[in-house]
Amino acid sequence: MDNLDLIDRKIVAELMRDATLPVAQIADRVGLSQTPCWKRIQKLEANGVLTGRVALANPARLGFGLTVFIGIEAPDHSATWRDTFARAVGQFPEVMEVYRMAGEMDYLLRVSVADMESFDQLYKRLTDAVPIKNLTSHFAMERMKFTTAYPVDTRNR
DSSP: OTTOOHHHHHHHHHHHHOTTSOHHHHHHHHTOOHHHHHHHHHHHHHTTSSOOOOOOOOTGGGTOOEEEEEEEEOSOOOHHHHHHHHHHHHTOTTEEEEEEOSSSOSEEEEEEESSHHHHHHHHHHHHHHSOOSEEEEEEOSOOOOOOOOOOOOOSOO
16 A cells, blocks of 8 residues: 555545545644645645545536446457557446456446437447447446445554
8 A cells, every 4th residue: 555654544544534624624634734744745736556546426416417337348459459449448437447357348437328219329339430340338337335445444553
């Protein structure tokens, strides 16, 4: 964990829980004064531990009621195909996450769209953009747990 001490891990945990907290409140929660806390936050950002601060939104309230997980099997594993695929998925704002996998599928995508018609349009654009050996879609019926906060150890030194 990049040799983060307990205080750094507590700061990261607080910011993952709520990045809108004032530095004074974070400092109080982790047992520091404001200035050292702010310096640690800046160092965590500079070192790439903290990579951004965002607001989380309810996808359904924004019109993205359908979450789809797409498993993709590549037709080949060349650098050319990988580059083409990376550029293609980078052009689709509906594609929220892309993972290169080990196992039966080569890539796993998490996609957010309004409805089945929107997914069908994305499917056609994606399969037109890059050759794909096999594509399997899994439709989420219910989001039972969601977090962006990693389970950082804030108890043990």
